[in-house]
Amino acid sequence: MDIIRDVFQHVPLPFVIAWYAIGIISAYIFVVGIRRHLHAWKQGRAEQIQGTTLSRMRRLVYFGLVQAKILDKKYNGTMHALISMIGFLLLLGMFFPILESIVGYLALLFALGLILLEYKRLRATGPPLETAWEDSFVFGVIVAMAVSGFLMMGVNTWAWASPVGEVLSPLFAPLGPKVLVELYPTLFLIHSALVFSLIAYVPNSRLIHLITSPTNVYCAPITIKGEMTTPFDLKQMMESGNFDMKVGASEINDFTWRQKLSFDACTLCQRCSDACPAKAGGTKLSPMHLILKLKNLELQPPDTAKQLHGQTVDPEELWACTTCRACVQECPVLIHHVEAICDMRRHLMAEGKLDKKKRDLLTFLTTVGNTYGLGSSDRAKWAEGLDVKSYGDEPDQEFLYWVGCAGSYDTRNQMVSRALVKIMKAAQIKFGILGNEEKCNCEVARRLGEEGRFQQAAMELIDLMNKRGVKKIVTQCPHCYNTFKNEYPRFGATFQVIHHTQLIAELLREGKLKLRKRIEQTIAYHDPCYLGRYNDEYEAPRTIIRTLSNGRLVELPRSRTKSFCCGGGGGNTWYTVEAEKKCSVIRIDEARQLAPNILAAACPYCISMFEDASKALGTSDKMPIRDIAELVAEALE
Amino acid sequence: MLAKQVFYTQDLRIDRTNKKLVTEGVARVISESDKNAIEEAVRLKEKLGGKITVLTMGPAQAKEALREAIAMGADEGYMLTGPEFENSDAHATAFALAAGIKKIGQFDIVLCGETSEDQFSFQVGPRTAEILNIPQITYAIKIMIQDGKVVAERSLEDSYETVESKLPAFITVSREINEPRLPTLMAIMAASKKPMTAWTVADVGLKPSELGRDGSLTEPLKTAVATGERKRILIQGEPKEAAEKLASTLAGEGVVKVT
Numbered sequence: 072m073d074i075i076r077d078v079f080q081h082v083p084l085p086f087v088i089a090w091y092a093i094g095i096i097s098a099y100i101f102v103v104g105i106r107r108h109l110h111a112w113k114q115g116r117a118e119q120i121q122g123t124t125l126s127r128m129r130r131l132v133y134f135g136l137v138q139a140k141i142l143d144k145k146y147n148g149t150m151h152a153l154i155s156m157i158g159f160l161l162l163l164g165m166f167f168p169i170l171e172s173i174v175g176y177l178a179l180l181f182a183l184g185l186i187l188l189e190y191k192r193l194r195a196t197g198p199p200l201e202t203a204w205e206d207s208f209v210f211g212v213i214v215a216m217a218v219s220g221f222l223m224m225g226v227n228t229w230a231w232a233s234p235v236g237e238v239l240s241p242l243f244a245p246l247g248p249k250v251l252v253e254l255y256p257t258l259f260l261i262h263s264a265l266v267f268s269l270i271a272y273v274p275n276s277r278l279i280h281l282i283t284s285p286t287n288v289y290c291a292p293i294t295i296k297g298e299m300t301t302p303f304d305l306k307q308m309m310e311s312g313n314f315d316m317k318v319g320a321s322e323i324n325d326f327t328w329r330q331k332l333s334f335d336a337c338t339l340c341q342r343c344s345d346a347c348p349a350k351a352g353g354t355k356l357s358p359m360h361l362i363l364k365l366k367n368l369e370l371q372p373p374d375t376a377k378q379l380h381g382q383t384v385d386p387e388e389l390w391a392c393t394t395c396r397a398c399v400q401e402c403p404v405l406i407h408h409v410e411a412i413c414d415m416r417r418h419l420m421a422e423g424k425l426d427k428k429k430r431d432l433l434t435f436l437t438t439v440g441n442t443y444g445l446g447s448s449d450r451a452k453w454a455e456g457l458d459v460k461s462y463g464d465e466p467d468q469e470f471l472y473w474v475g476c477a478g479s480y481d482t483r484n485q486m487v488s489r490a491l492v493k494i495m496k497a498a499q500i501k502f503g504i505l506g507n508e509e510k511c512n513c514e515v516a517r518r519l520g521e522e523g524r525f526q527q528a529a530m531e532l533i534d535l536m537n538k539r540g541v542k543k544i545v546t547q548c549p550h551c552y553n554t555f556k557n558e559y560p561r562f563g564a565t566f567q568v569i570h571h572t573q574l575i576a577e578l579l580r581e582g583k584l585k586l587r588k589r590i591e592q593t594i595a596y597h598d599p600c601y602l603g604r605y606n607d608e609y610e611a612p613r614t615i616i617r618t619l620s621n622g623r624l625v626e627l628p629r630s631r632t633k634s635f636c637c638g639g640g641g642g643n644t645w646y647t648v649e650a651e652k653k654c655s656v657i658r659i660d661e662a663r664q665l666a667p668n669i670l671a672a673a674c675p676y677c678i679s680m681f682e683d684a685s686k687a688l689g690t691s692d693k694m695p696i697r698d699i700a701e702l703v704a705e706a707l708e
Numbered sequence: 709m710l711a712k713q714v715f716y717t718q719d720l721r722i723d724r725t726n727k728k729l730v731t732e733g734v735a736r737v738i739s740e741s742d743k744n745a746i747e748e749a750v751r752l753k754e755k756l757g758g759k760i761t762v763l764t765m766g767p768a769q770a771k772e773a774l775r776e777a778i779a780m781g782a783d784e785g786y787m788l789t790g791p792e793f794e795n796s797d798a799h800a801t802a803f804a805l806a807a808g809i810k811k812i813g814q815f816d817i818v819l820c821g822e823t824s825e826d827q828f829s830f831q832v833g834p835r836t837a838e839i840l841n842i843p844q845i846t847y848a849i850k851i852m853i854q855d856g857k858v859v860a861e862r863s864l865e866d867s868y869e870t871v872e873s874k875l876p877a878f879i880t881v882s883r884e885i886n887e888p889r890l891p892t893l894m895a896i897m898a899a900s901k902k903p904m905t906a907w908t909v910a911d912v913g914l915k916p917s918e919l920g921r922d923g924s925l926t927e928p929l930k931t932a933v934a935t936g937e938r939k940r941i942l943i944q945g946e947p948k949e950a951a952e953k954l955a956s957t958l959a960g961e962g963v964v965k966v967t
Contacts, residue, residue: 423780439716524893
């Protein structure tokens with residue numbers, strides 16, 4: 072017959088009373104502690120959580136219960152799953168009758184988790200996690216809890232028939248049944264008291280993530296990845312004439328309650344910072360520490376709390392972010408670091424105290440409509456002699472070719488524009504450009520926090536493109552692509568937007584584009600952030616490379632979702648951030664270990680950044696940097 | 709505080725056929741050193757309090773300059789506008805601005821940029837100060853107000869000078885004085901709600917003959933485009949060889965001295 076362990080089996084009444092007393096006190100301390108957190112979140116701005124309950128529940132199961140992202144890291148994931156999932160089941164076992172044999176096996180698994188954890192602590196592989204004495208204390212309590220649990224199984228004579236009891240019984244038998252029966256309730260109470268004290272300690276320790284992380288996973292917005300939040304509607308404001316609105320986060324309570332909850336959900340796992348290019352480059356930014364600073368600030372009593380800007384967060388931290396989304400991608404509990412950074416940037420922008428380079432950049436956008444500060448009437452110069460039509464000049468034009476600032480003005484990226492023209496002509500695609508009427512779509516202004524300028528550009532460009540009858544846009548810049556595809560629709564755009572790699576892959580598949588030769592060289596592909604992580608386009612570029620190189624595509628150590636930013640996004644191309652090493656140099660260094668013949672990319676920022684880094688490292692000849700369009704154009708000859 | 713709206717000079721081109729500036733589609737901005745003057749005024753206000761009034765002279769679009777100045781932190785704006793003001797030289801402009809300042813009334817300091825980006829005369833500030841008959845400090849790179857006096861550092865060609873003056877005073881500032889803040893588009897739009905007044909010639913009590921071409925002491929006779937051709941010499945070869953060739957070519961041109 073199976074042995075059932077009931078909650079108060081073999082426990083005399085005084086012990087039961089003590090159990091309840093400790094339990095109630097712990098529950099009280101727990102509730103008071105949780106209320107402190109709830110109170111902190113509630114001070115934030117209002118926010119409606121998005122998505123259906125079902126979609127949020129599904130996500131909770133996927134990221135919370137199944138711990139999908141945590142298990143992504145095998146060792147840490149296994150360890151965490153053993154401790155958290157098994158720990159939860161064991162906790163339930165404290166309150167409900169349960170099969171003794173199941174308790175035994177679960178306890179063994181739990182102990183294995185603890186051993187893995189201790190092994191990790193002693194022999195750190197990779198960068199060590201940050202720990203404080205509280206963490207050692209919590210760990211100690213958990214170990215004591217486990218030890219007392221096993222002692223219970225040994226002392227518990229009636230359960231000696233269970234699998235664990237069978238092994239332990241010879242150790243305890245010599246004490247004699249009388250001693251063991253008296254010892255059991257004491258051990259039971261010690262074990263329970265340890266569990267209860269741990270629960271009471273949850274709100275004041277790192278264990279708060281047991282509550283905050285799943286709550287945040289449930290509440291995190293279900294949105295389009297490439298779309299930043301829209302703090303106001305400029306059009307509406309212009310119509311009403313009311314511009315009185317505070318934009319951006321100037322103090323901690325300017326974040327929404329959901330954002331404040333998300334900061335509180337940080338588990339210090341450090342995955343964001345390990346993936347962060349700004350951190351790797353030695354800038355002041357470390358996404359985890361930024362989030363922790365926000366978390367600490369929101370939990371401070373308001374009268375002693377520091378200022379958000381200046382005292383807690385340094386502007387340089389915020390400007391160092393390339394908005395590459397590696398941190399968000401990595402975070403197992405769905406914290407949105409980039410969103411918080413951009414909210415704080417919006418405040419810096421509203422203050423207007425910018426250095427000259429940022430000021431110049433924004434002035435360029437307003438005056439000449441490009442990021443380079445070059446003449447607006449020189450925008451289409453790159454196309455001279457190529458017989459490129461203006462959009463609207465010819466009937467049946469399928470695409471508006473959106474060249475972008477880099478493709479128009481940067482000599483290196485003009486080569487990509489010319490290559491793309493050659494490809495589209497070879498495939499007999501009818502397309503046109505906006506010529507000198509093309510203007511920066513102000514993606515960069517939005518990411519720097521100048522929302523108004525961005526929305527004005529969106530309204531003007533959508534108006535212009537609608538007048539010209541634009542239906543489909545092709546662009547070589549993933550940033551332009553993302554903004555047109557994911558951000559402009561909110562302002563009324565209905566265009567279909569594709570990236571040049573998607574167009575080329577489709578043309579190759581349909582046989583509309585025929586390669587005359589193959590480039591028989593190993594080609595490594597660098598995933599641009601705004602094409603990969605933001606828009607999940609990993610295959611089109613790879614298909615093209617496989618086709619044109621006869622399958623000689625090689626993968627960089629960090630590729631696809633793990634791709635390492637070139638350092639150019641989020642405005643970083645246009646100003647200087649104090650750093651030890653440039654992201655582009657780190658990436659080129661990584662690529663050259665793999666020693667491909669060519670490093671391919673599909674983004675003007677990546678091309679510019681890597682060209683500079685290659686020159687600095689002297690790898691230009693051994694590993695030239697090419698845009699995929701250039702390779703395809705070459706294979707057409 | 710005086711500010712002038714100018715064309716964004718970096719986007720200006722010259723039509724080679726009629727030698728005229730192509731201004732169509734070229735953005736208008738506040739002249740750079742005037743932005744420094746606005747910034748300095750805002751910083752003084754942040755420190756000492758007070759009120760900032762901006763005065764500009766120009767066509768109807770100059771209102772944008774007032775809006776931008778208000779978005780940066782000024783309290784109110786006035787503009788002198790009308791065909792009579794057009795084509796005024798430094799003298800006539802100073803005359804008009806002085807009339808505008810007198811109409812605005814009491815002030816402690818008049819600030820403006822050292823020069824405008826389009827004309828580069830450096831004259832309007834000093835001339836206005838003369839007409840107002842108040843002390844002037846030009847090319848200021850630091851301004852401090854102490855015990856009802858102004859102490860300013862001036863940047864001269866080869867030296868710095870610290871001067872003191874009683875108030876009211878007229879100060880023109882150099883670009884080095886500060887990094888002007890950049891107002892957001894929303895702040896500029898919100899600034900439309902602040903008080904802005906347009907004055908015509910009659911409003912400031914001037915006669916049309918005192919302004920424009922008639923009131924000017926100078927007269928443009930001819931517009932010419934200065935052209936300069938580059939030599940376009942390409943030196944090729946190994947770096948060391950090429951460098952030597954470059955050095956000897958430059959020495960031959962008399963641009964550098966080889967010792």
